[in-house]
Amino acid sequence: MPASVAGAEGRGRGSAIGPYTVLRGLDDEASGIPVPERRFIGRSADGDRTVLISAPLPGADPGRFLAEAETSRYLLGPWSSPATEVAAPGDAPWHARPYVPALPLPAALTVHGGPLPERTVRSLGAALAETLAIGHGQDLAHAGVSPAAVLLAADGPRLTCFGAVRAAAEDGTPRSGLPGLESGSLPPEEATGGRPHPAGDVYALGATLAYAATGYTVPEREELPAALRSVVTACLSRDPAARPRPAELLDVLGAGVPAAAPPAPASGPPAPGAGAAGPPTPAAGLDPAGPPPPAAGLDRAGPLSPAAGLDRAGPLSPAAGLDRAGPLSSASELGPAGNPAGRAAALLGPGWLPGRIVAALARQSAELLAATLPVPPAPQD
Numbered sequence: 001m002p003a004s005v006a007g008a009e010g011r012g013r014g015s016a017i018g019p020y021t022v023l024r025g026l027d028d029e030a031s032g033i034p035v036p037e038r039r040f041i042g043r044s045a046d047g048d049r050t051v052l053i054s055a056p057l058p059g060a061d062p063g064r065f066l067a068e069a070e071t072s073r074y075l076l077g078p079w080s081s082p083a084t085e086v087a088a089p090g091d092a093p094w095h096a097r098p099y100v101p102a103l104p105l106p107a108a109l110t111v112h113g114g115p116l117p118e119r120t121v122r123s124l125g126a127a128l129a130e131t132l133a134i135g136h137g138q139d140l141a142h143a144g145v146s147p148a149a150v151l152l153a154a155d156g157p158r159l160t161c162f163g164a165v166r167a168a169a170e171d172g173t174p175r176s177g178l179p180g181l182e183s184g185s186l187p188p189e190e191a192t193g194g195r196p197h198p199a200g201d202v203y204a205l206g207a208t209l210a211y212a213a214t215g216y217t218v219p220e221r222e223e224l225p226a227a228l229r230s231v232v233t234a235c236l237s238r239d240p241a242a243r244p245r246p247a248e249l250l251d252v253l254g255a256g257v258p259a260a261a262p263p264a265p266a267s268g269p270p271a272p273g274a275g276a277a278g279p280p281t282p283a284a285g286l287d288p289a290g291p292p293p294p295a296a297g298l299d300r301a302g303p304l305s306p307a308a309g310l311d312r313a314g315p316l317s318p319a320a321g322l323d324r325a326g327p328l329s330s331a332s333e334l335g336p337a338g339n340p341a342g343r344a345a346a347l348l349g350p351g352w353l354p355g356r357i358v359a360a361l362a363r364q365s366a367e368l369l370a371a372t373l374p375v376p377p378a379p380q381d
Contacts, residue, residue, distance in 0.1 A: 014374040017053050017094050018087055020044055023371050026052065027148065031106035035148040036164035036180035037065070041099055043373060050099040050368060051085070054160075055092075057180050060167065062093040068144075068163025069095035077134040078345065079127045081151070081158040101365040102151035102158060103357060105208070109215060111360045118225050121212045123352045124150070124157055125231075125253040127344040128205055131159050133246035136198045143196035145204035146185040147211045154361055156348040171195045182207075184217025188238055199240035205249070206235025254347060 015022045020042030027035050037054045044051075056065040066086060072095075075082040083095040103111065116124075128150065135142055144164030151158040165186070168178045175181055176191040183191070185207035187200035194200075207217040210232050214223045224232055231252050237243050244252075353361075 017042060017055060018085070018091065018096070020049075020051060020053055020096065021373050022053070023050075023368060023373075027104055028107050028110070031104075031110065033106040033148050034146075034180050034182045035104075036144060036146070036161045036168070039160075041368060042096070043371070045373070047373065051096040052081075052099050052102075053094055053096045054083075055094045056167075059179070064163075064167040064170075066093050066095070068167050071140070072162040074138060074140065075135060075162065076138065077131045078342070079131045079157050079159055080135070081160045081162075099368075100151075100153045100158065101361045101368075102153040103360060103364070105147045105150040105152060105212060108152045108357050108360075109212070111356050112354050113356070115215050116212050117354060118213070118227060120352060120354065121209055121225075121228060122253045123344070123347040124152075124212060125205070125209045126250055126347050127157050128159055128208070129246040129249040129253060130342075130344040132198070132201050132205065133250065136201070136246060141196050141198050142201045142204075143190075145201055145208055146182045147208050147217065148182065150208060152353060152357060152361075154353065154358060156345070156352075165190055165196050165200075169193070182217060184211075187240070189240060197240070198246075199243050202235050202243040202246065202249070203237075203240070205246075206232045206243075210236070250343060254343060 013022055013024060017040060021044075022040045022042050024041050026039040026041060037056060037060075040053045040055075042051055042053045043049065054069070056062055069083040069086050072080075072082045073084070073086075081097055083097055085096045087094045109115065128145070132142060132145075142159065142162055143166050144161035145159065146161065146164070149159060149161035149164065151160060164180065165175060168181055169175050172193045174191065174193050175186065176183060185204045187194075187196075187203040190196055190200050209228065210219050210224060211217045213219075213225055213228055213232070216223070221229060221233060231244070231249065234242070234244050235249070
């Protein structure tokens with residue numbers, strides 16, 4: 001078995017995945033929350049780069065996995081987590097992005113000792129809603145929001161696992177019970193095989209916030225904090241047309257949360273087309289002074305299907321799989337000069353994460369800084 005495959009299957013420290021050596025796994029299987037992909041923290045042979053590596057689950061379709069990774073490279077916004085490297089054609093499937101000290105949401109609840117505080121849940125929800133609003137404005141349904149897809153970093157969350165629902169099974173195939181898909185955050189219309197769409201992302205967001213606030217993706221309504229009960233319940237409507245839009249959620253979740261200026265996100269270089277790096281500026285489509293206009297891509301008749309035929313061997317171009325229903329209706333949906341909206345950033349300053357989680361992030365960072373790559377065996381004569 002090639003080393004890259006062995007590393008993905010065995011999660012062993014020192015195994016190779018692509019050009020990287022595995023230092024450790026990211027996820028704790030004891031949490032009981034399904035993870036759509038295998039995730040590792042790895043380092044380049046020269047020690048200069050530490051990355052978060054994703055590989056498909058055993059038995060998953062590698063073509064769909066890689067197609068979704070390619071499409072994720074277009075994602076904009078400080079809280080998205082686009083792939084920056086993808087396996088070459090013919091190699092074992094994997095993709096990677098720059099490493100940022102982060103805990104998966106289930107691990108964060110374990111470290112904290114239970115559900116997260118309301119301020120944290122609101123700030124998390126605002127950042128994820130902003131990320132979905134930007135993606136939907138690009139005509140990209142995320143189709144992978146779940147508790148395991150959310151990583152908590154000191155400067156804000158990162159939304160990973162783009163396209164996990166599409167990669168798990170083709171449209172028309174029931175997805176309920178498939179490996180890696182958390183049933184409570186799988187929209188009912190997608191569980192039965194329906195095509196993923198933006199309203200499905202909102203359902204999954206509601207389930208993820210319910211998990212952050214209660215420890216369950218399908219809690220009883222009374223278990224939800226009173227201040228979050230209405231918004232989470234609206235997201236979890238079984239009628240996709242009755243679910244709120246992400247920009248509307250951003251207005252509701254951001255209300256009443258103390259604003260603070262956080263440090264700039266440390267997610268590495270921006271995704272292709274993301275414009276100049278630096279703190280995001282508010283977008284016209286998410287203006288707190290009034291109700292937001294509909295984002296392009298939300299009213300379209302059909303959501304995205306897996307991107308097929310993208311060229312992994314060379315630079316990306318907005319060709320196959322992206323322009324399914326027309327381009328963005330207005331450049332203002334992404335703000336001046338293509339910069340994403342930044343309203344959630346004001347909520348993610350010091351204090352947005354509980355102290356135990358911040359301490360766990362510091363320990364993770366220190367452990368990886370101290371980690372050394374295994375010494376390869378000496379060649380034998």
